[in-house]
Amino acid sequence: MSAPSSTPNELAKTYAPAEAEPEVLARWEAANAYAADPTAPAPDGTYSVVIPPPNVTAALHLGHALNNTLQDVLVRYHRMKGYPTLWMPGTDHAGIATQTVVEKRLLAQGTKRLEMGREAFVEKTQEWKDEYEATILDQLQSMGASCDYDRTRFTMDDMCATAVRHAFFVLFRDGLIYRGKRLVNWDPVTRTALADDEVEMEDVEGHMWYLNYPLADGSGHVTVATTRPETMLGDTAVAVNPNDPLAEAVRGKEVILPIVGRTIPIVEDDYVVMADPDGDAKAQIASGFLKVTPAHDPNDWDIGLRHDLPVINIMGPDGGITDQYGWDDVSDEAQQFVGLSREDARTAIVAWFETNGLLDRVIDYSHSVGHSYRSHVPIEPWLSDQWYVAVTDDRLRGSALRAQSSDQTDSMPEGVSPRGDANGDGDLQFQPKRYARTYQTWHENIRDWCISRQLWWGHQIPVWNRLVANDVATPEVLAALDGVEVDVAQPVDSAWVAAGAAHLARRVTVDEIEESISVPPASSLGRLPRADQSMDEPQLVAAIEADGFVRDPDVLDTWFSSGLWPMSTMGWPWPEDYPDTAGLLDTFNPTSVLVTAREIITLWVSRMVMFNRYFLDGQVPFTDVYINTFVQDGHGQKMSKSLGNGVDPRDIIHSHGADAMRFSLVQMSTETQDVRMPVDIICPHTGEAFTPTYITTSAGHTVAAPIQDSPAGDGRQMVSNYGIAAGIAEPTAEIPLGRNSSPKFDVGRNFANKVWNATRFALGNLEGAQASAEAVDMAAPTTTFVDKWIVSRLAETITTLDAAVDNYQFNVYADTLYHFVWNDFCDNYLEAIKPTLAVTPSQQVVLGSVLDAILRVMHPVCPFITEALWPAVSAAKVGNIAGLELPASELAIVATWPVVDASLIDTDAAKTFGRAHELATEIRRLRAARAVKPKQKITVHVDEAIQNLIDAAGGMIETLANVGTVASSSGELPQVSSSIAFEGSQVIVSDLVEEVDLGAEAERLDKVIADLEGNIKNLEGRLSNEGYVNNAKPELVQESRDQLVAANADLEAARTARTALDT
RNA sequence: GGGCGUUUAGCUCAGUUGGCUAGAGCAUCUCGUUUACACCGAGAGGGUCGGGGGUUCAAGUCCCUCAACGCCCA
Structure with a gap:
């Protein structure tokens, strides 16, 4: 371990974080100070947090810095409080997000995923993951996050993979996972299905086309209104509202679908909006007739089900028009459209209608279109076979809802059984409380969760499928499906089940059956009950494959593995297989709090609650959910990777230091407000911070221009972070990267420097002080007034800080620290004791102890500077204060939180201080108003009441206001004087200057x-x-x-x- | 369309259950380099709390309404 830094004289005049931080990190690491010990005694319980695992797609930005700083404040505070503490770190493989960026990079290198093959691609992605995981962990450490890094997990590592396979198997076996042919949200660029909440609605300036469809009996036509004319190739009906007067004339008729020539019925469905020029926005643009395309629109799908309409899929996985996916009545006329992209098909079809006189009219129409949150192209509702988790089942949704605290939600939606006294019911609280409502309403409208993704990067679905014809299906499969409709999966009781697998079957068509077998992971197979124990996992898989089953190529939605995070990181389901995890699950799950952003309450929080409760006997994964604020840039835009406006915390650490960054972020964390952060660039040529020039992106965002001119005005340039993030510019030797900074962090930097210098002062003045064996009694008559006061303020401050942490009031924590340290301790206490410190041993004890306590209470927010100063301050302490427990410790990180006796809060001293400080301020005001030189000692003439106050303040007023003499106002008064009215007394001030x-x-x-x-x-x-x-x-x-x-x-x-x- | 949030000093933000003359940091102005700190100290100026209405002895705070902005869900 490195030598403690320092005699006081060695401390530099200014705190230099860049020197202190690496040295402090080394000390923590050497002491293994982050390590969680599940076997430690825990009289008051334990404290644990799992990190929201950052995606391995890119480096962390300030939003992550905020999120992780808040977690670290909580973790360090509770560690100091003596709780056995675990902060579990890790990263998320972020399936689609990572695959997208890797594919983009490959494209830039001139190669493609499909050319490489699955194995090579996954290997390449693994390399990318390793790179960013290392970056992320480095960032976390640099900002002082005290995670137990030895336990770092990754959502695709072996331990997590076992958890995923086990969880999947159990849900599959229990009937909570099924496969079905459904319309999914299809991303034609990444060519995968998306979950409902991965679709972002965006307003699009489009058109409404009115197309004429001729009636089959030649009696005229109907006009359908659509925003998507290209899908008409797949129309299987036209719908009209039965209550619509228009319905009468067409009842029972059919139309001939133009281009295709398909004869399709006119059905009646009250979903259809009736045309009404005076009605709402929808009625005004409606024609009364709706084209029905079950394969390409979710609402039409529902209509199709109600009217038993055929489903004709006219698109391929790339969104292009094709006859390869179920369209078998392609007419000669329609042939010209096959092979077109959906965009080209739209143009061509509209042109066809126009040419053939069937285009009634076109209007401009602005409407919402779902876009992929990843590729940002419009999603395509597309028919395909996908795996689902039946989250609408009461065992999942109901359980998630019942977890909520009864204080925060009153009622349960229809069909959900009420909260009872089951394990975990009512254990979940949101902070701020209003987010409970977000959580509640989302669950009320939830649909089953599509979990299969047509990607290569992720957990491959542990299912083996085969298609069999009716006449060759096994008797047990036929028995299971006897009388069961198409597309409804049923459990099969087969030999595979006896051998430990789970077996489902469903009719894909009337005469074709799909069988699916899920196999548990090897570690589960032997432990779960099964009749036939003859095969281990590889043998079982081999046997299944030998029987014609093929492994499902899809992977699971990322959130499936993230949803298991509080369990999988602790060794679930078989912690005994991982000796390092011994005791974790029992000791640290449920975790104490989840600190996260509000955008993933649905994606993530809900799923963790469902899974943890389902697999761990009702137990919630965490008791508190704290939703932290968003960090926005100076233009009110959310900081994000995709926007390229994210600020790397390492830039701020570079310009201001980690503690300054942390302190400022904590201070910004209020309950309601998102924080806006104007961002500067630091010119690499001159070191000067300046406001960058901005450009507006095509998406309408304001971002720093990719290339910036140096404020020196000499033609030198630099690349902005946006330039790199957007892939527009690369830094070079001549045009280097301009790091970001922000004046928002000056507060934190100045605060750290203030503490540094206050400590320097104290250390200098405590040098050579005599150690005192006996604790100072604050109530003793010999104890000075300012000492009583500062210790009283310290005690109050600690109480306030405790309450702030309990209530997640982070800004209160920071502000309380700032005010106590800067105003109370530095401005008043240190100034007041300057004349007396050297000759007052008890004051030396108080100074040393208060400073020690300050380092402790500051530590959760500013761990580096407090640790850097710790050895010197510990060494300079010359004694203790009775009622204030500050046991010695090697490191600040493992020091105990100060314990104060309530009796140290001295309300008399506080009151006297308030009056004395006010008088000193009045005198200072007078001095300033009259331009009295700071060194000029003045004389005050006071009555008895004020004399008593001055005496009670024990010299404080004289020191703070630089008063030389206090005389009685009943004696002779000087000619040249001024006066202050104070508490009803007249205070005469003289010796201001030669002449008033x-x-x-x-x-x-x-x-x-x-x-x-x-x-x-x-x-x-x-x-x-x-x-x-x-x-x-x-x-x-x-x-x-x-x-x-x-x-x-x-x-x-x-x-x-x-x-x-x-x- | 539904929900949530925001609007307080030039800027960024605090302001527990209504109750002293509405606060902080930065910026501005004046003075000051007194051996902790100019990343400092002392002092000052600056706000009809988004608009309108209401409840109350009393409204930044509660209610209604309008407007602007942001986010989430459809």
Whole structure:
């Protein structure tokens, strides 16, 4: 371990985070200070947090820095409080997101995923993952996140993979996972299905086309309105509202679908909006007839089900028009459209209708279109076979809803059984509370969760499928499907089940059956009950494959593995297989709090609750969910990777230091407000911070221009972070990267420097102080006033900080620290003790102890500087204060949180300090108003009441206001003087300067008098109001009366002084 | 369309159950380099709390309404 830094004289004049931080990190690492010990005694319980695993797609930005800083504050605080503490770190493989960026990079290198093959691609992606995982972990450490890094997990590592396979198997076996042919949200660029909440609605300026479809009997036509004319090739009906007068004329008729020539029915369905020029927006643009395309629109799909319509899929996985996926009545006329992209097909089909006189009209129409959150292209509702988790089942959705605290939600939606006294019911709380409602309403409208993704990067679905014809299906399969409709899966009781697998079958068509077998992971197979134990997992898989089953090529939705995170990271389901995880699950799940962003309440929080409760006997994964604020850039845009406006925390650490970043972020964390962060660029040529020039992207976002000119104006340039993120610019030697910074972090940097220098002062003055064996008794008469006061303030501060942490009021924590350290400790206490410290041993003890306590309470927010100063401050301590427990410790990170006796809160001292400080301030105001030189010692003449106050303050007033002499005002008064009205007494001040400027003095007094008169008028008005006197709290009324008396006395004094001037 | 949030000093934000003359940091102005700190100290100026209405002795705070902005869900 490195030598403790320092005699005080060695401390530099300014805190240099870049020097301190690596050294401090090395000390923590050497001491293994982050390690969680599940076997440690836990009389008050344990404290644990799992990190929201960042995606391995890119480096962390300030939003992550905020999220992780808050977690670290909580973790460090509770560690100091003596709880056995675990902060579990890790990263998320982020299936589609990662695959997308890797594919993009491959494309830039001139190769493609499909050319490489699955194995090579996964290997390439693994390399990418390794790179970013390393970056992320490095970022976390640099910002001081005290995670137990030895336990770092990845959602695709072996431990997590086992959990995923086990969970999948159990849900499959229990009937909570099924496969079905459904319309999915299809991303034609990444060519995968998306979950409902991976689709982002965006407003699009489009058109509404009105197409004429001729009636089959030649009696005319109907006009359908559509925003998607290209899908008409797959129309299988036209729908009209049965209540619509238009319905009468076409009832029972058919139309000939143009281009295709397909004869399709007109069906009646009250989903259809009736045309009404005076109705709402939809009715105004409706034609009354709806084209029905079950294969390419979710609403049409539902209509199709109601009317038993055929489903004709005219598109391929790329969104192009094709006859390869179920379209078998392609006419000669339609042939020309096959092979077109969906965009080209739209143009061509509209042109065809126009040419053939069947285009009724076109209007501009702005509407919402679902876009892939990943590729940002419009999603295509597309028919395909996908795996689903039946989250609508009461065992999942109901369980998630019942987990909520009854304080936060009152009712359950229909069909959900009520909250009972089951394990975990009511254990989940949101903070801020309003997010409970978001959670609740989302669950009320939930649909089954599509979990299969047509990707290569992820957990391959542990299912083996085969298609069999009716006539060759096994008897047990036929038995299971006897009388069961198409597309409804049923469990099969087969030999595979006896061998430990689970077996489902479903009719894909009337004469074709799909069988699916899920195999548990090897570690589960032997442990779960099974009749036939002859095969281990590889043998079982081999046997299944030998029987014609093929492994499903799809992978699972990323959130399936993330949803298991609080369990999988702790060794579930078989912690005994991983000796390092011994005791974790029992000790640390449920975790104490999940700190996360509000956007993933649905994607992630809900799924963790469902899974944890389902697999761990109802137990919630965490008891508290704290939703942290968003970090926005200076233009109010969310910081994000995709926008390219994210700021790397390492840039801020570079410009301001990690503690400064942390402190500022904590201070910004309020309950309601998102934080706006104007971002500067630091010129790499000159070191100067400047506001960048901005450009507007095609998506309408304001971002820093990719290339920036140096503010030096000499033609030198730099690349902005946006330039790199958007792939527009690469830094070079001549045009290097301009790091980001923001003046928002100056507060934190200045604060750290203030603490550094206050410590320097204290250490310098404690050098050579005699150690005292006996603890200082704050109540003793010999203890000085300012010492009593500062210790009392310390005690109050600690109480406030405790409450702030309990209530997740992070900004209160930061502000309380700032005020106590800067104003109370530095501005008042240190200034006040300067004349007496050297000759007052008890004061030396108090100074050392208070400073020690300050480092402790600051540590959760500013771990580096407190750790850097810790050895010197510990060494300089010369004694203890009775009632304040600050046991010695090698490191600040493992020091105990200060324990204060309530008796140290001295309300008398606080009151006296308030009065004394006010008097000192009045004198300072006078000095400033009269331009008295700071070094000039003045004389005050006071009456008995003020003399008592000055005595009680024990020299503080004299020191803070630089008063040389205190004399009695009943004696002879000097000719040259000024006066202050204070608490009804007149304080005469002299020795200001050689000569008093009578004009300036008169002006000053006139202002004082005017202020007081206004104040008195206000108070009199209030007190003459009967309503106030009768209804307000009596102590409030009394307070007003006292104030009026004091103000009148002050006014009297000020007038006397003013009159004296005129004579 | 539904829900949530925001609107307070030039800027970024605090403001527990209604109750002292509405606060902080930065910026601005004046003075100051007194051996902890100019990343500092002392002092000052600056706000009809988004608009309108209401409840109340009393409204930044509660209610209604309008407007703007942001986010989530459809």
